[in-house]
Amino acid sequence: LLAFARWARQQSDGGAGDVSLSVTMAVAAAVVQPRGGTVRETLARNVAMRNSPGSRLLKKLATLVDPKQRLLLALERRTLADPRVKRIVAVSRYVTRQVGVHYNVEESRVELIPNASVMPAADAAQRAAWRKAVRDGFAVPEGSVVFLFAAQNPRLKGFGTLMHATRLLIDQGHKPVVLLAGEYGYSHQDWIAELGIRHAVRIVGQTRQMPRLFAAADVTVLPSYYDPSSKVVIESLMMGVPAISTAFNGASDFIDVSEGVQRGRVIADPGSASELAEAMASLCDAGKRAACVAAIGEGLASELSMSRHVDRLERVLHDAVSPVSAPD
Secondary structure: OHHHHHHHHHHHHOOOOOOOEEOOOOOOOOEEOOOOOOHHHHHHHHHHOOOOHHHHHHHHHHHHHOHHHHHHHHHHHHHHHOOOOOEEEEOOHHHHHHHHHHHOOOHHHEEEOOOOEOOOOOOHHHHHHHHHHHHHHOOOOOOOEEEEEEEOOOOOOOHHHHHHHHHHHHHOOOOEEEEEEEOOOHHHHHHHHHOOOHHHEEEEEOOOOHHHHHHHOOEEEOOOOOEOOOHHHHHHHHOOOOEEEEOOEHHHHHOEEEOOEEOEEEEOOOOOHHHHHHHHHHOOOHHHHHHHHHHHOOOHHHHOEHHHHHHHHHHHHHHHOOOOOOOO
C-alpha cells in the first residue's frame, strides 16, 4: 500500500494529465473522493459493532497497534493536509461530517455529490412479471410482506440485528419473509434455525439479478453499522421500493428527506433489534408503504443516476484544473 501511494504520487507529480482524481484517502490528488469515507470513521464503527464494552475495548486497542491501520491513518492525515488537494468530494452528508469532525475540514472545501447507480428501465408489466417469478420461485405465502437484505459483508450491514428483529415481528403476529442476497454459510443457517425463523427466511445467495429482487420486495432493509452511501438503498429507491436503514448509512439522506416526507424509515442504533422491528412493523402496513412509494416519486431515479453523478464530478474536475493548464 505504501509503495503504491508513493508510485501514485510520482505519477501525479509527473504532470502527465490536466487534473488528478483519487478515490482513496491513501493518495492525494487535486480532487479526492473518499468513496469509502474516512479510515478513522471506518475504524470507529468497526469497534461499535462489538456487543460488549470489553470486546469493544479489546478491538480498539488492537486497532491502535495494528501496523496496517496505523499506516492507513497516517496516509489519510497526509492526504488531507496535502496542499495539492483543491477539493474533496463527499458521496453523502455523512462523509462531509466525517472529514469535519475527525479532521476539522471546513465544509467550504467539500463538494457534496451524492452516490449514484445504474438500474434498468422496467415498465409495470415487466416488474409484475419479475415479482411473480421471484415470489413463486421462493414459495412466498400470499399476504406476506417481503423484506430484502443484500450484503457482501452481512455482519457489517446488520444481519444479526435483522434476524432478531424478524423474530420479534413474528412474535407480534406479523408475517414477514426475508430474502437474503449475498454469501451465507452453514453457521448463518444454523443460527436462523435456532431463532426459529427458518420458515420466514429465503437464502438467495450470490446473484446478479438484483432488479428482480427489488421488484419482488415490499421493503429493502439494511441496518448498517457503517456505510458511506449504500448502493443497495439507492438502487431500491430508484426501483420505487421503500427502504429501512440507519443513521450510519449516508444513503439515508434519501430516505428521511424532511419532516413529513419519508421514503422508508431510518433508525438510530444499528444494534437495536427492537427499534428495527418497530420500523419494519410500521411498513408492514400497506398504507404506510404506499405513502413511502408516493414520496419516492418518478424523478428520484434520474436524480440518483450515474450520468448525473459523473456530470457533476466532471465539473469539479474542470474547476480544479490550474489556470496554466486550463483550456482557452
